[in-house]
Amino acid sequence: MDHSASSVHERRRVKRLPREVRERQILDAAVRVFSDHGYHNASMDEISEVAGVSKPMIYAYLGSKEDLFAACIHREATQLLEAVAAGVRTELPADMQLWHGLGAFFEYVGAHRESWRVLHRQAISQGGPFSEELLDMRRQAISLVDTLLVRVATKEGLDRGATESLAAALVGAAESLADWWLDNPDVPSRAVASRLMNLAWIGFGGLVEGNTWHPSED
């Protein structure tokens, strides 16, 4: 083994940032640039400039612009789901679990509006594999909420067979409300979460108590 070559290599490695740090820098920059300009108008030049990482290194680490966009969506979806899952505290009563989950969701979206814009609007407007990633995130979110509702249903009177559909409705409501929030950013995150909690829980609360609504005419 050539000792001098090895020490040159060592010196270079010391100077270099670890790959995961570089990748984080690149992804952070990419999310910002995709959020500002949209997928089509985002340039690898600008991502390289914002990240402070050369274009060849971006290509070497994360691939093409398409790969980079997919990596952004995957990372943001994963982090969002983790933030929501971390917010749920199973030792609390069901309403408090839901409140914490919704709170964590809107807090994350509020603190990462660029992520949400890329994840939600731009993934939808690009379609293809990007929208697959979004649909997959939605399925995971529905499963997370369903788990919560099943726990409630076991103890209370909620119809066991209906929990997954109600979870789907609630996830859709949260997603659509967060989309509305992008255009109405002045409402504080807690107020947005509270609106959905009121809509959802006074509703679920009634169901848990065995109340149901019937049309008055037929």
Place this chain on the structure above:
Amino acid sequence: MDHSASSVHERRRVKRLPREVRERQILDAAVRVFSDHGYHNASMDEISEVAGVSKPMIYAYLGSKEDLFAACIHREATQLLEAVAAGVRTELPADMQLWHGLGAFFEYVGAHRESWRVLHRQAISQGGPFSEELLDMRRQAISLVDTLLVRVATKEGLDRGATESLAAALVGAAESLADWWLDNPDVPSRAVASRLMNLAWIGFGGLVEGNTWHPSED
């Protein structure tokens, strides 16, 4: 004017179906084929065969496959919104208005599952102008529900500033529940509508009565 040429023209016109009938046949066939195979795998040959209309006539009337897909989405979105708007009966109490609106939505989706699959899933998975059409439909649906909630808010205690966000939540809930329904088609349309009505109205009902939920801990 050449009389004989004119009568040949007349005879040909009598044999021909009116353009709007042909266009309807083509669009009906296209929705079916797009729904069955997805946008990419759908072929103009199959659409032509199902419609009983020659390919050159399809191109002449409705343009390329992309144009045809856009025309499908536009038509299905318009018909769905019209069906829902027709379901709302402003002379009834607010809960009954909402019930009829939700009922009309799920009845339409149940009776036109192919339309809904194309409109919702495939428009999202294609992205671009198709998802624009979908977002536009969503905006119109939110505005429709908001109008209903504003009427309620004027009379009752519902926070006037919150109606649009609650409308966005409700539209998202309906959309996501209808998406869930594509994978769970055995649930009858009335049962799906009733689940969302229970979730939404016992919730909205509580809000109208001035009830609000507060977290018990902070």
